[in-house]
Amino acid sequence: MSDKAEVVIIGGGIIGLGLAWQLADRGINDIIVLEKGYIGVGSSGRAPVIINQHRTRKEMITLAKEGVKTLEELPTRLEFNPLFRQDGSINLASTQEEFDEIRKNVGLQNSLGVKTELLEPHEIKELIPPINEEKILGGAFIPSDGIPNPYAVLFGHVNALTKMGVEIRPFVEAKKIKVRSGETKGVTTKNSDINAPIIVDAAGGFAGEIAKTAGVKIPIQPMKREVLVTEMLKSSIDPAIISAHGNFYLAQMLRGEFACGSTAAKDGDPTLDSSLEFLRWISRRVVELIPQFAYVKIMRQWAGVIGVTPDKKPIIGGVNGVEGLYLACGLGDYGFTFFPAVTRLLAEDITSGETPDLLKPFSPERFEG
Structure with a gap:
């Protein structure tokens, strides 16, 4: 296995896999996705998925709307059937x-x-x-709301990513994010170090624990x-x-x-x-x-x-003071509803260096100070 990559994503749930696809679709193929268990062991595979747009905030409704549209398009986009049944x-x-x-x-x-x-x-x-x-x-x-099969969506992404050259490593736990002089240098696992300039913490409910290893405290x-x-x-x-x-x-x-x-x-x-x-x-x-x-x-x-999170909104974006570290967590139980929009927007942020306006309400900066 490679001991270096352009991007390492910690977490093999729908956010990690969705982001890997968005980055690979933009030409970044040197990606390693780390999952401490099997694919679907976390919240992405442990709950019935109801894609619903019953939201109270404008930005959340916008994200959910894109989620429905993307699930409708997945059979064409990724060449698999998400078994998305739209009964409302x-x-x-x-x-x-x-x-x-x-x-x-x-x-x-x-x-x-x-x-x-x-x-x-x-x-x-x-x-x-x-x-x-x-x-x-x-x-x-x-x-227009409905229910997809979570494992169909997860493994549809796995198959698509494998064809795109993305490396997915199940049963490999990230122990520490390596930081030196305010820059990410890679990830330490039980058996090896992986050098990478860009690290994404998409570890779901345990994202706060891995962020601490980089000296970053997030209220998740x-x-x-x-x-x-x-x-x-x-x-x-x-x-x-x-x-x-x-x-x-x-x-x-x-x-x-x-x-x-x-x-x-x-x-x-x-x-x-x-x-x-x-x-x-x-x-x-x-x-x-x-x-x-x-x-x-x-x-x-x-x-x-x-x-x-305390405000029930996700934490998406780069971390001040640690160049190359991005967070994609705090999505509660609506990861499947929001993953298409969240991963697309974060991929734009990572590749362009400019934060899209729709991501700004979810910036980690809102918890600083």
Whole structure:
């Protein structure tokens, strides 16, 4: 294996792989991607992926919109099928305050070109017949949202990158980012040193730990998210459901099973251990909303770790004081939604030396001082 590269990317999730493709597409092929486990071991492979544009900030909606467009184009662009099923998603409100907030967001989303419909309870009932209408006041429906297969997207990138000459090294953990005189010099792994002038920290929930080795402190907190999957059912619920009030989501996967998870990460427990507490909590929430799920069997549950920042926005861009070090982390559980735009913009930043305007709100500089 080569002991030098033009770019080393730490993290083989969708952000690391997506960035590698964007850089290779711009002519930088001397790239090494390091992943401490197997591809998909992190948050990219440990949660059902709901691509949704239900956002409250202009810049986040813009990123999400590009994410949907790119997933629609991936079969042509990278020559693989992401199995992207666009049945839409619906964000439900159970209180007047939630409904007022959703109504405001619908206006913003439509103004930015994301077609969003504000629905009354009876209209939601038409979309989701088994729903308990008494538990909802309304909701917002985005028909272009959908669910891809995360492993199809991950390994579609792996195959494309391999053809482009990018080197992907699974089961190789980055131990330290080497810095000398304010410049990155490479990465130390367990078995070797890799010299490189450009290092990208895309290590998800553990990005803060590797950044510390370069003398950089970033406020990213690793948090646990848990998921369960039911038995396969013949009856279908087409749109993915997001409950603002219950802090959970429910979505039917390609084979008919339903995935349910929390939209609120658990602080202070960045482990992969699933819990009985979560099982009881999510079961109550889902059955309250769709009573027939009281008779559905749960097949398995698991957990993943995501990285969350204090302002719930990602950290994307170069680091002041350490030339050649870039961060691409803090995307929480929306990495798949944002990866097309985030990786494209960061690749532009790295290759041109100029930060695109859309990236500026996510700069690491906002946490300085």
